[in-house]
Amino acid sequence: xxxxxxxxxxxxxxxxxKSDYQPCSPLVSSRSSGLRxxxxxxxxxxxxxxxxxxMPILSQDLQYMVREPIALGAASSxxxxxxxPQQSMEATWFCKEGIIYIDGTHVRCxxxxxxxxxxxxxxxx
Numbered sequence: 586x587x588x589x590x591x592x593x594x595x596x597x598x599x600x601x602x603k604s605d606y607q608p609c610s611p612l613v614s615s616r617s618s619g620l621r622x623x624x625x626x627x628x629x630x631x632x633x634x635x636x637x638x639x640m641p642i643l644s645q646d647l648q649y650m651v652r653e654p655i656a657l658g659a660a661s662s663x664x665x666x667x668x669x670p671q672q673s674m675e676a677t678w679f680c681k682e683g684i685i686y687i688d689g690t691h692v693r694c695x696x697x698x699x700x701x702x703x704x705x706x707x708x709x710x
Contacts, residue, residue: 600676609672613663616655620676622703622704623648627688637665645670645706657689673705 598620602610623632624647625640632648633639640648647668654664668674678700685694685702696702 595681599679600663600674602666602672602674603674610663615651615664617651618653619651621652622674623649624706634687647674647704647706649674649704668704668706670706673703673707676702676704678702 596615597616599612599614600620601608601612605640621632621635621637623637625642625644632650635650637648637650640646647664649668651664678696679698681698683696685696687693
């Protein structure tokens with residue numbers, strides 16, 4: 586697992602946490618300025634400055650936080666939490682175009698309407 590923090594700059598998205606490929610959280614729709622996801626090492630700086638929690642440096646969990654949500658509503662309990670190594674988060678992008686930034690702005694990936702993004706700590710280092 587690398588020590589990257591990455592930010593998915595999304596305006597409108599739906600997401601849910603899955604375990605063993607099965608949903609284990611409600612499907613949440615959000616309008617916000619993005620979704621920040623961080624490893625334990627990334628949580629010590631970027632996530633903490635945004636109001637996140639410190640994590641043990643050897644933790645395999647990912648911490649996520651919806652950035653600047655426009656309206657919380659029923660999704661307020663899903664705005665900040667953890668994805669453990671047996672889980673993943675699936676987010677679907679619902680805007681014309683956008684960019685996922687990985688560990689700053691030097692690594693990025695374009696996304697477009699309908700793209701589905703899976704976030705997991707199971708990726709290679």
